[in-house]
Amino acid sequence: MRLICCAAKKQGMSNAVRVSHTAPVTFDRVASEYERTRPLPDKIGESVARYIVSLLNKREWMLDAGCGTGRFTRPLARRHDRVVGADVSREMIARLREEHAPFREPLLVRADLRDLPFPDAQFSIVLTVHVLHLIAEWQTAFAEMWRVLEGDGCLLLGYEDRSVSAVRDFYLTEGRQRGLLPAAPGTRDTQGVLIPFAQEKFGVTQIEEVSLPAWRWKTTTPVSQLLTDLDARLYSSQWGIAGDAHEQLMERTRQNVRNIFGAGYETAHETITTRFVLVVLRKPDPDPATG
Numbered sequence: 001m002r003l004i005c006c007a008a009k010k011q012g013m014s015n016a017v018r019v020s021h022t023a024p025v026t027f028d029r030v031a032s033e034y035e036r037t038r039p040l041p042d043k044i045g046e047s048v049a050r051y052i053v054s055l056l057n058k059r060e061w062m063l064d065a066g067c068g069t070g071r072f073t074r075p076l077a078r079r080h081d082r083v084v085g086a087d088v089s090r091e092m093i094a095r096l097r098e099e100h101a102p103f104r105e106p107l108l109v110r111a112d113l114r115d116l117p118f119p120d121a122q123f124s125i126v127l128t129v130h131v132l133h134l135i136a137e138w139q140t141a142f143a144e145m146w147r148v149l150e151g152d153g154c155l156l157l158g159y160e161d162r163s164v165s166a167v168r169d170f171y172l173t174e175g176r177q178r179g180l181l182p183a184a185p186g187t188r189d190t191q192g193v194l195i196p197f198a199q200e201k202f203g204v205t206q207i208e209e210v211s212l213p214a215w216r217w218k219t220t221t222p223v224s225q226l227l228t229d230l231d232a233r234l235y236s237s238q239w240g241i242a243g244d245a246h247e248q249l250m251e252r253t254r255q256n257v258r259n260i261f262g263a264g265y266e267t268a269h270e271t272i273t274t275r276f277v278l279v280v281l282r283k284p285d286p287d288p289a290t291g
């Protein structure tokens with residue numbers, strides 16, 4: 001454990017991120033807006049954290065890989081002392097610190113998931129939520145998270161399964177269908193890509209999908225706010241789009257919104273239903289007798 005602390009402290013104080021891959025997609029530019037546009041009610045974060053902590057004993061360490069502003073790191077660190085958050089974005093980590101300020105801080109490390117600054121087999125749990133779609137070399141990041149996980153530990157792949165938005169999803173679907181939006185560099189396909197990868201590459205056999213009834217919620221947002229956020233390109237899928245293509249998609253989205261919500265769409269609200277899902281992949285224990 002001393003090794004984790006040393007590596008984390010060293011890396012946390014250093015400005016250098018040891019990367020020789022493509023430039024990472026950091027969220028520096030949206031750090032202040034991130035949690036408003038990806039709302040996670042406190043009680044859901046608390047319930048997810050309770051579940052994850054129930055998989056750990058007091059002495060075990062866990063890593064939130066690509067922790068961002070700490071939507072999950074914060075409730076985790078309030079319940080468990082040995083939580084490390086790693087993210088490539090300085091601004092997201094700074095935000096996490098501010099939000100978590102009244103509590104004892106988890107260990108926070110500025111690091112790239114493709115080159116984690118931790119020795120092998122240090123963590124009993126590695127959690128990652130909404131990160132692998134951002135990383136072109138997602139296989140490398142996956143292998144790194146697997147490397148730092150101990151035998152019989154669990155890699156938790158988390159995602160939010162949302163109902164379709166007439167604003168955001170319309171824009172994204174139209175953009176993809178018309179070839180205006182670049183594809184995500186990595187993959188968000190847990191069932192079709194990530195699980196088969198874990199099975200083939202790492203011999204994973206124990207896989208469980210967990211989504212408790214309490215992990216469902218509704219978010220109601222003014223349509224005008226959704227349009228403003230989309231126009232401000234607050235979503236990572238929009239960051240590579242050309243200006244004129246963006247204008248074209250915004251126009252089509254406004255038209256769609258008018259069709260659905262009518263002329264008074266400026267005062268309408270959209271309600272989205274979300275459920276949080278954790279896919280739990282257990283790492284085979286190389287030597288179960290010593291476990």
Ligand SMILES: C[S@@+](CC[C@H](N)C(=O)[O-])C[C@H]1O[C@@H](n2cnc3c(N)ncnc32)[C@H](O)[C@@H]1O
Pocket residue numbers: 024025026027028065066067068069070071072086087088089092111112113114128129130131134135
């Ligand atoms: C969509 S946010 C998810 C944050 C958090 N897991 C959550 O669910 O709120 C993606 C995060 O991944 C980070 N990220 C992207 N590429 C990364 C990389 N190669 N290494 C580490 N972090 C990365 C971004 O800076 C950002 O904070």
